[in-house]
Amino acid sequence: MISRRDFLQVGMAASALIGADGFGQWSRLAAQQKLTQDQLLQFDTFGNVSLIHITDIHAQMKPIYFREPSVNLGVGGNKGAVPHVTGADFRKLYGINDGSPSHYALSSGDFSALAQGYGRVGGLDRVATVIKAIRADRPDAILLDGGDTWHGSMTCYKTAGQDMVNVMNLLAPDAMTFHWEFTLGSERVQEIVESLPFAALGQNIFDTEWDEPAPLFPPYKMFERGGTKIAVIGQAFPYMPIANPGWMFPEYSFGIRDENMQAMVDQVRAEGAECVVVLSHNGFDVDKKMASIVSGIDVILSGHTHDALPEPALAGQTIIVPSGSNGKFVSRVDLDIRDGRMMGFRHKLIPIFSDVITPDAEVAALIDAERAPFVAELSEVIGQTDSLLYRRGNFNGTWDDLICDALLSERDAEIALSPGVRWGPSLVQGQDITREDIFNVTSMTYGKAYRSEMTGETLKAILEDVADNIFNPDPYYQQGGDMVRTGGLGYRIDISKPQGERISNMTLLKTGESLDPARSYVIAGWASVNPETEGPLIWDVVEDHIRKLGTVSLQPNNSVEVIGA
Amino acid sequence: MNLTRRNAMALGLAGFAAALMPMPAAAAADEAIAAFTGGSALGTAGITLTCPEIAENGNTVPVSVDAPGAVEILVLASGNPTPGVATFKFGAAAGSQSASTRMRLAKTQDVVAIAKMADGSFVQAKTNVKVTIGGCGG
Numbered sequence: 001m002i003s004r005r006d007f008l009q010v011g012m013a014a015s016a017l018i019g020a021d022g023f024g025q026w027s028r029l030a031a032q033q034k035l036t037q038d039q040l041l042q043f044d045t046f047g048n049v050s051l052i053h054i055t056d057i058h059a060q061m062k063p064i065y066f067r068e069p070s071v072n073l074g075v076g077g078n079k080g081a082v083p084h085v086t087g088a089d090f091r092k093l094y095g096i097n098d099g100s101p102s103h104y105a106l107s108s109g110d111f112s113a114l115a116q117g118y119g120r121v122g123g124l125d126r127v128a129t130v131i132k133a134i135r136a137d138r139p140d141a142i143l144l145d146g147g148d149t150w151h152g153s154m155t156c157y158k159t160a161g162q163d164m165v166n167v168m169n170l171l172a173p174d175a176m177t178f179h180w181e182f183t184l185g186s187e188r189v190q191e192i193v194e195s196l197p198f199a200a201l202g203q204n205i206f207d208t209e210w211d212e213p214a215p216l217f218p219p220y221k222m223f224e225r226g227g228t229k230i231a232v233i234g235q236a237f238p239y240m241p242i243a244n245p246g247w248m249f250p251e252y253s254f255g256i257r258d259e260n261m262q263a264m265v266d267q268v269r270a271e272g273a274e275c276v277v278v279l280s281h282n283g284f285d286v287d288k289k290m291a292s293i294v295s296g297i298d299v300i301l302s303g304h305t306h307d308a309l310p311e312p313a314l315a316g317q318t319i320i321v322p323s324g325s326n327g328k329f330v331s332r333v334d335l336d337i338r339d340g341r342m343m344g345f346r347h348k349l350i351p352i353f354s355d356v357i358t359p360d361a362e363v364a365a366l367i368d369a370e371r372a373p374f375v376a377e378l379s380e381v382i383g384q385t386d387s388l389l390y391r392r393g394n395f396n397g398t399w400d401d402l403i404c405d406a407l408l409s410e411r412d413a414e415i416a417l418s419p420g421v422r423w424g425p426s427l428v429q430g431q432d433i434t435r436e437d438i439f440n441v442t443s444m445t446y447g448k449a450y451r452s453e454m455t456g457e458t459l460k461a462i463l464e465d466v467a468d469n470i471f472n473p474d475p476y477y478q479q480g481g482d483m484v485r486t487g488g489l490g491y492r493i494d495i496s497k498p499q500g501e502r503i504s505n506m507t508l509l510k511t512g513e514s515l516d517p518a519r520s521y522v523i524a525g526w527a528s529v530n531p532e533t534e535g536p537l538i539w540d541v542v543e544d545h546i547r548k549l550g551t552v553s554l555q556p557n558n559s560v561e562v563i564g565a
Numbered sequence: 566m567n568l569t570r571r572n573a574m575a576l577g578l579a580g581f582a583a584a585l586m587p588m589p590a591a592a593a594a595d596e597a598i599a600a601f602t603g604g605s606a607l608g609t610a611g612i613t614l615t616c617p618e619i620a621e622n623g624n625t626v627p628v629s630v631d632a633p634g635a636v637e638i639l640v641l642a643s644g645n646p647t648p649g650v651a652t653f654k655f656g657a658a659a660g661s662q663s664a665s666t667r668m669r670l671a672k673t674q675d676v677v678a679i680a681k682m683a684d685g686s687f688v689q690a691k692t693n694v695k696v697t698i699g700g701c702g703g
Contacts, residue, residue, distance in 0.1 A: 211627050211665075241621040242697060253627075255617045465698050476618045477695055499673075 035101055035356045041133045046346035047336030048226030050138040051277060052131055055146025055303030056325035056423070058180075059156035059164050060440070061367045063120035063354035064425035066326050068308070069392040070108035073495055073565050076473025078285050083307035083322065094310050105328070105351035106308055112388050115428045118353060122327030124167050125359035125367055126352045130330050131171055132360060138334075140225050144232060145173045146303030146323070147281045150192070151180035152423050154439035155374050160188050163370035165195070170363055175199040175221050179237035179244075179281045179304060183445045186249040190216060201234020201279060203264045204257040214252060219264045222273060228337040231268035233297075235261065235280040235290075237304055239479045243469075245446050245529040256286065256476060258293050265296040275337045277301065283480035284313075284322050291315035298342040299333060305480045306392070306422045312347050319345060326425055328352055378436040383546040385433055386553040390426040391441060394470065394482050395560045399424055399441050402552060403526075403538070404487025406545030411451050411535075413524035414508065415459070416487030420466070421527075422480075433546055435539075442526075442539045449526040449535040456515035459523070460503055463491065468499040486559065489515070496564030509559060594643035594677065601639045601652075601679055607689040612638075614678040614690035623670045623696040631663035632680035632688065638664065639681075644674025670696050 074084025085093055087109045096102040104114040105121065134141050149168060150161030161184050168176075175198055182189055193200045193216055203219035206212060213219060220233040238256045240249070265276050275298050280287050283305040291297060292315055300320045308324030312333075323331040329349050336344040371378065391397040396404075400418045407416035424441035427433060454462075462484070469479040483493075492505040506515035515521070526538040546552060612632040620626045628650070630638050640650040653664040662680075670676075673695045680688050 239619055239621075242619055246621060253621055255619075255621070259613075259615060462698065468695075469697065472695075477693075479619075 035353060037129075037357050040350055040353065040356060041130065043134075043137065043332060043334075043348055044346070045137045046334035047344065048228060049230055049275065049335040049337055050134060050141035051299065051301065051331075051333040051335065052134055052141050052143045053146065053279075053301040053321060053323045053331040053333065054127060054143075054327070054329075055281075055301070055323050056148040056306055057124070057145075057164070057327045058148055058152030058325065058423040059150065059443075060122055060152065060326045060425060061124045061155075061163070061167055061370070063123035063126070064326060064440070065115050065120055065428055066122070066328050067111045067388070067390040067392060067426040068106060068108050069394070071393045071395060071562075073394055073471070073562070074285075075471045075495055076475075078288070078475065082309055082313060083284050083305070096310070101351065101353065102310065105353075106310060111390070111426070112428045119355040121354055122352050123354045123359065124171070124327055125361075125364035126354050126357040127327055127330055128171055128360035128363035129357050130350055130352065134332055141332075142175075142223055142225065142230065142232065142277075143171065143173045144277075144279045144301055145176040146279055146301060147176060147178045147236065148180045148303065148325075148423070149176070150184060152440065152443055154378060154436055154443060155371055157439065157443045157445070158374060159370070160184055161192060165192055166370060167363065167366055169197060170366055173198050174223065175201050175232050175234065175279060177201050177234040177236050177279050177281050177303075178205075178217075179240065180444075182240055182249045182252065183244050184248075185445070186251050189249065193217070199232075199234075201232065202236035203233050203260055204238060204254050205236050206253045206255075206257075208251055208253045211253060219260075220268055222268065222271065226337065228274045229272050230275045230277060230337070231271075231273035232277045232279055233261065233264050233268065235278055235282055237281040237480075238286070243479045243481065245531065247529075247531045248445070256282070256290065258290055261290065262294045262296075265294060269296060274340050275299070275335060275342050280304075283475075283478065284320065285475035285478060286480070287320050288313065288315050289475045291318035291320065299335070299345075301331070301333075308349060310349050312345070319347075321347060323349065325423065378434065380435045381432045382435055382438065382543050383433045383549055384551045385427055385431055386429055386551055388426065388428055389433075389552070391424040392422060392482075394420075395562065396485050396557045398554050398557075399426075400485035401487070401554050401557050402546075403442070403542055404485055406542045407449060407524035407526070408487050410541045410545050411449060411524035413451060413488070413522045414510065415489045415521050415523050417462075417523060417525035418485040418487070419527040420470075420482030420484050422482060433552065435543065438539050438542050438546070442542060444527060446528070446533070447526060447538045448528070448533045449524060449538045449541045450528055450533050451522065451524050451535060453520040454523050455518060455520050456506065457517035459489070459515065459521065460506060460517070463493075463503045463506075464499055467493060467495070467502045471495040471502065472499070483560075490559035490561075492561040492563065494564040495562065505561070591643060593646075594641050594648040597639070597641055597648055598677070598679060601681070602687045605685075605687050607679065607687050609688060609690065611682070612678060612680045612688045612690045614676065614692050616676050616692050616694050618693075619695045619697055620670055623672075625667045626670050626694060627665065627667050628676060629663065629665040630678040630680075630690070631661075632678075632682075633662055634682055635662040635680035636683055637681040638662070639679045640666075640668070641677045641679075642668055642670055642674060643677055645669070645671050650676075670694055672696050
């Protein structure tokens with residue numbers, strides 16, 4: 001569906017400046033901006049139950065820019081299926097006009113130009129306004145947080161998640177599930193969870209020792225709303241100890257556990273639930289497969305892979321609602337539950353245009369209070385950028401190119417590796433880069449930048465292993481991240497091949513030579529899951545690099561050649 | 566990403582071993598199956614094998630098997646140098662014919678369970694368990 005040529009052009013689009021060929025028309029954007037808060041919130045209340053879903057906030061309390069991916073390849077049965085459709089193809093699929101608010105919010109293409117017109121997105125004070133408006137329509141709407149909430153910013157890191165906990169408590173969710181939260185360490189997770197005034201759910205959170213359900217995380221919660229009973233079952237990220245450092249939460253085991261999911265669905269139905277909602281951190285393709293295996297789920301509120309779709313996807317009798325990331329969207333799903341089943345639904349993915357939606361004063365004040373002790377540190381300007389800085393995409397993003405450059409030069413390495421995470425807001429051309437911006441794309445509890453040696457053979461094995469976590473045709477073997485980013489190293493990847501045969505043409509870019517399987521190379525990277533990792537913190541490495549550059553200006557990155565898509 | 570040199574080296578070695586030795590391991594598993602079943606045909610109904618799709622720790626991977634009416638269940642890790650994991654025998658007084666244990670998996674491989682039923686027939690279940698160095702979750 002996406003040709004290699006399209007992929008190679010990604011770098012071009014990313015570095016194109018406003019005013020370059022084809023971008024001039026966006027000067028009309030100001031005139032087109034007739035968006036109002038009422039339009040964004042417009043919704044004809046339907047049925048007898050309302051769900052509100054927000055997920056993968058990654059501690060972004062303030063409005064940000066966030067560019068959606070231009071490369072998001074599907075494999076196996078999901079080749080060419082949503083959410084593996086991007087850019088103009090995505091807009092065509094959903095009938096979205098070029099240059100429209102939905103273009104900017106949901107798809108890639110002309111991002112920098114549109115960002116000038118439409119401004120920042122997100123901000124939990126704006127999210128609060130939307131939630132309050134929905135509650136005004138339906139006072140007993142159920143607010144569900146899909147997790148990846150207590151991670152992703154400097155203030156969240158420095159307060160071990162407390163700033164986000166305090167702000168979210170003011171929004172008053174009814175339940176939550178988890179992923180990056182566990183990287184705070186199991187003791188801290190327990191401390192916070194015991195303090196929460198709402199349910200912390202996870203049918204797949206077990207104890208490691210006995211492989212029994214962990215008592216701290218009930219599998220589900222039953223709600224009585226609109227004269228009916230709704231069960232919300234939690235599904236935490238299945239691969240936490242694999243994708244993140246298991247040594248930080250050794251007491252817990254996860255996994256998909258769809259047989260237990262089926263048992264829970266059967267149990268809540270037996271207890272009288274007329275509607276079963278799964279609050280999931282599986283990732284979209286895993287949710288889709290799970291819906292085909294587990295029967296009796298009406299709605300899956302889908303998180304983890306950061307996809308945002310303007311309408312739910314259908315999988316048999318189940319609707320799947322993915323609600324984006326970084327506070328950029330809130331989903332409202334109204335349900336008509338009667339006679340023991342879901343008779344119909346109405347859905348809206350509400351983009352949080354921060355210049356259009358009025359901030360809620362109470363939440364805005366709390367956010368500012370949480371940030372106050374750190375304001376000087378957060379706001380220090382480290383440099384400027386002449387390039388759009390973004391992360392999302394299956395292969396390299398410009399933020400990662402910059403991070404890899406920092407690792408290569410600051411750590412004197414031949415090859416840099418940077419994890420293919422999907423969080424991290426964007427910066428548009430001409431923006432200052434503050435310390436906060438650097439933390440937003442690097443913050444984590446295991447952020448040490450290691451320096452070591454690896455042979456060419458080992459590097460290939462690593463690339464093959466990570467590639468299989470993304471491009472295994474069976475979604476249950478996918479972990480939901482993107483490809484590890486490489487600096488100083490080019491390669492070809494055939495995503496249609498099995499593990500061990502995908503990666504070829506590995507090239508040391510500095511010399512243009514093929515990688516020698518037997519030779520050792522000096523590697524710099526960060527976010528190792530190994531407890532003994534040594535090195536400076538990645539945000540300090542990146543800050544030092546940007547200070548030396550002054551102004552960041554990135555060249556198009558064509559180092560990864562993709563075939564088989 | 567688990568990128569320390571030691572672990573990366575271990576991974577490289579595992580890959581190397583896998584490339585060299587698939588035949589012996591598979592052959593050993595086939596032999597064990599033949600010895601257990603005497604070459605009988607294998608059905609697929611009536612046996613449930615539960616393993617994680619991706620092992621959280623390849624050194625201790627939980628495995629459960631349930632085969633109502635079985636008299637004996639053989640569990641094999643087909644890609645291990647020594648494939649035998651366990652054989653469970655159920656007497657006439659057994660309340661259920663299910664069992665759980667943990668096993669060590671050398672690499673990504675199929676785990677196989679074969680149940681011998683009371684009438685002498687055999688049923689098999691198979692599942693692929695991935696052993697990975699881990700990655701970078703979203």
